[in-house]
Amino acid sequence: MHLHISHETVYDYDAPLARSTQYLRLTPRPSRRMTVLHWRLELPAPASACQDAFGNTMHVLSLDGRRRDIVLRAIGEVDTGDAPPAPDPEDELPAPLFLRDSALTRADDRLRHFAAGFSAAAKADPHSALLTLMAAIGERMPYLKGYTDAATPAAEAFLTGRGVCQDHAQVFVCCARLLGLPARYVSGYLATDVEHVASHAWAEVRLPEGGGGAHGMAGGWLGYDISNQCLADGRHVKLAIGADYLDACPVRGVRTGGGLETMRAEVLVKPGTGDQQ
Known part of the structure; x- marks a missing residue:
């Protein structure tokens, strides 16, 4: 699938901004499933590029001076694989790293009890258990x-029952880790x-060899899109990975x-052909 992507984030301030640093x-x-054909960032000043601890490409944008807004744009095209979702055996980081909890994925008793209900199934057939989860x-x-925000931990969102x-x-991610499966x-x-949407988030779990069970999948990282109740496929474009939102959010x-401060973001992801502008 050939995808054209445009992502604009705008921060407005009701008083002059003295200094800011954006990650x-x-x-x-x-x-292996996605090729970046071309990509550019349009920023109010030059930014320094690096790789963060999870191997994500990160730009650090530092701004000084009095301003009332910050406009950030990312524009480009990618080709994604058309094959059915399948685990990716590549491992840039040790899988056990993603068994550790984090500030936003720390379990409470309620989540532990919920995850325990899938324990037996996960031992027999991890992928089927994760689909059921x-x-x-x-x-x-x-x-x-409207019921949660960027700082809401998993346990609180689960208690709220909306998100x-x-x-x-x-x-x-929290539940998968409780089941002994590395998740990020x-x-x-x-x-x-929908023409204009916000950025998206999903989870990846490292299936053990033979972890596809009756589905016949090999071991490796497989994406689960919980909000859309599907596996991550050619419609999904990965920006960053991490232990939780704080590690992988597009802008922080x-x-x-x-x-x-008020923030608005708009994303356009449009299928097309390689000769479109």
């Missing part, structure tokens, strides 16, 4: 905006029938001044 994970991660989270936590893709991914948070984009920063 941008807005560059797709190439893989995905369905259970979708039923228990309908997709509803968005970020919450679904973090609850799923993924931020990225999703091609949908600190500032001095600015007063009240």
